[in-house]
Amino acid sequence: MEVSSFELIYKPQSPVGAADRVLQGYFLNITNLEDVELRFSLSFVTSSVSDPDRSLFNNTVAFVDTANSNNTSASLSGGLTSSVFTLNPTITIAPNETAKVALLPSDPFPVAVLPANFEARGYVRLRLPANIRFSFPGGITFEPQLDRPARVLLTPQNRATYLDANGVINDQTQSSLPTASGGALAEITPETGFVFRPPLIAESLREIPNLDSLDLSERDIATMLAVLPASGVDFKDINAALKEAGIGMALESRKT
Structure with a gap:
């Protein structure tokens, strides 16, 4: 689901005349109202840009604070021109617990490198990804965390600090x-x-509901691909199944 917009800033408050420099970060409280532990995936969606001073790539620091973990460092996936940056690791929240996520500009820092002119904006997406279960030789099972929608409280905020010259x-x-x-x-x-059953990959792909809209993380895809070589499946058959399923990728074997 989409949570809110976000805007990260480290630049003058006004483009004209003398003005304080604004350092603005995004903060999100997530309260798990369910009686079971839940694992959330948080992504920041932006326009694809090539300007290194307007991309989230290498320009942020992230922290996750829970009742039992104080300001645990996190990172964002993605490259300079990416449009989706996902927080790593996922956020695990105990029953009735509130987690706070903070995303802050980290470059250009420190203040000694002024003048700086960084800004990035977009919207925030929160997901409840499926859990992965290994059941060899059967394959990999992706299981929903709940059999119904999870109830959460969401409080997004901008927090800004104003610095003089x-x-x-x-x-x-x-x-x-x-x-x-x-x-x-x-x-x-x-x-x-x-x-996901490697020996029956074509049938597995056909059984995945809403394949085109399925939002698999990089971790999910890597886990699925990692078991393929050991399954004894011919890559030609795999590539044929991927093509049949409309997935624009192919696999090849390389020596390392």
Whole structure:
């Protein structure tokens, strides 16, 4: 589901005349209202850009704070021209616990490198990815975390610090952002499950519901591909099945 917009800034408050420099980050509280532990995937979706001062690539730091873990470092996947940057690792939240996620500009830092002019904006997507279960020789099973939508409370915020020309903090502000649903209470539909059986890859691909819209993470795809060589399946058969399923990729064997 889409949570809210986001905007990261490290630049002058005004493009004209003397002005404080604004350092603005994005913060999101996620409260798990269910009686079971849930694992969430958070992505930041932007326009694809080539300007290194307008991309999230190598320009952010991220932290996840939970009741039992204080400001655990996280990172974003993706490259300079990517349009989707996913937080790694996923966010595990215990029953009735609230996690806080913070995404902040990290480059250009420190203040000594002024003048800086960084900004990036887009929207935030929250997913409830399927859990992976290994069942060799049967294959890999992707299981929904719940058999119904998960109830969560979502509170997104902008937090800004204002620095003068000498890097001294003049002021700080925080403001709540409107959620895409219009309310803090949301329901996230668990991602669908399926069984990936390497010996029967063509049949497995046909059985995956809504294949075109299936939102598999890089971790999910890597896990599926990693078991293929050991399964004894011919790559020619795999590539034929991928083509038949409309997946624009092919595999080849290389010595390392």
